[in-house]
Amino acid sequence: MRLGSMALSMSIALLLAGCQRAEAPRGEAAPAVVATAPVEPLGAAGLGLSGTVRARVEAPLAFQVGGRIAARRVDAGQSVQAGQVLLELDPSDLEQAVRAAEADAAAAEAALRTAQADLERVRALAAQGFVSTQATDRAQLATREATARRDAAQARLAQVRNGRAYAQLRAPAAGVVTDVTGQPGQVVAAGQPVATLAQAGAREVEVFFPDTVAPPAAGQARLPDGRTVALALREAAPMVDTLARTRRARYRADGLPPELPLGSVVTTQFALPGPGTTAPADGASSVATWRVPVGALDERAEGPRVWRVRDGKLEAVPVRVLRMDDRHAVVAAPLQAGERVVALGTHLLQPGMTVQERAQ
Structure with missing residues (x-):
């Protein structure tokens, strides 16, 4: 029994000693292995x-009046001269509007002549003392009103005549019709683009x-x-x-x-500016232009950055991306020739991490 107790005590002591020796190396973690690549300086980047x-001038064209398109005179890609008809509207409603305005203008002209004749008679009677001065004033005011109505009717007539001319959409200058969206039978509103003209010059x-x-x-x-x-x-x-x-x-x-x-x-x-001549947006000192693997870019922070390895430690370096393809990115950054950056797995890195480089 004594021998068994002594053997059990020695086994427990040896087991505890072994556990203490096994836990000793856990105090310091092994450095992470990262793939790195050198930064490549660029000259004047292109x-x-x-x-x-x-x-130089590409103008969308539109009718100044609304209506239904009756004819299309040009196709896309066709060269045109200034004043050439491109599209036409159905002029039926515009013609009727002109006739109505002409009738209004004629009626206003007749009313003016009647008012002028009445004014002449009233003046003659006033000279003989048969009518009062008040009647003469009323006749003069009626003549002025008739004159104003005649002028307004003539202005409306000129407006609708212009509208009838607007039924033809003409090229404002020589050039090439690059697009035609208006089609015969389509109803368009005033100002709705129906064609595009690239002017010559x-x-x-x-x-x-x-x-x-x-x-x-x-x-x-x-x-x-x-x-x-x-x-x-x-x-x-x-x-x-x-x-x-x-x-x-x-x-x-x-x-x-x-x-x-x-x-x-x-x-x-x-x-594009080369090394030492690329100025950052904040107006600070100029930085150089470098080419790095596209996998080196890390955009987890406020802006893009790369991870530089110095003395086995990681440093985050902010960069400005100029362009990139499926393999490389051209960046403006305060890097130095010969420095190496982490090329893969940047989403797992933290500042100050201890790493072991594995050249890519």
Whole structure:
């Protein structure tokens, strides 16, 4: 019995000692293994986008009066001259309105002549002392009223005659009809667009930029035949399209050949600032432009960032995304050549984490 008790006590002591030795290494966690990639500095970064050839003036056309479309004289893509008839309304109601206005004008003219004749008779009687001065004043006021009614009737007649002329929609300038939405038999209201005219003359290139890129002041367009044309910014949309997340810009392109059709797609190239010349939006000191793996971007915080590895520790570096594709992103950030950033799994990282690099 004594020997059994001693053996049991020694077994318990050895078991406790083993547990203490096993718990000792748990005080310090092993560093996480992360895949890293070096940042690649860029020179003067170039942004290539597709642009569309547009006319400087593209005006939607509409009738100034309402009615039913009786005829369509042009098709989309057709060149027209100034004053050429594009569409016509049924003039029946407009003709009746003219006749009614002519009758009103004739009646007003007759009423004026009657009032003038009455005024002459009253004046003659007043000279002989047969009527009072009050009767003369009434006759003069009636003549003035008849004159005003005649003038109003003539103004209405001129208005309805203009409306009859508005039954024909004419091209305000020479150009190309890019779209026709009005069809014969369709009833349209005054001011409802029925066609679009791209006026002849100056042409431009329309480009849509990502919302993170401000439209540059200049660039160049490469035509289908290989020639290049200089671009100069004329206007840029003040707001970003909320659906497409793009910003529209129009560029003057004086060297576009006249045989290049409107709507043609050209390749545009714009120079973006390179390292040390990209100014952040808040006006702080300039930062460089780098290319990083698209998986290195982390957008959990208030803005996009990447995770830089320094001395085995993680640091979050805010970045400004300039453009990206399915593999890489071009960012403006205060990074240095030769530094490495975490390329995958950024959603699991925290500032100050101890990591072990595994080059990608």
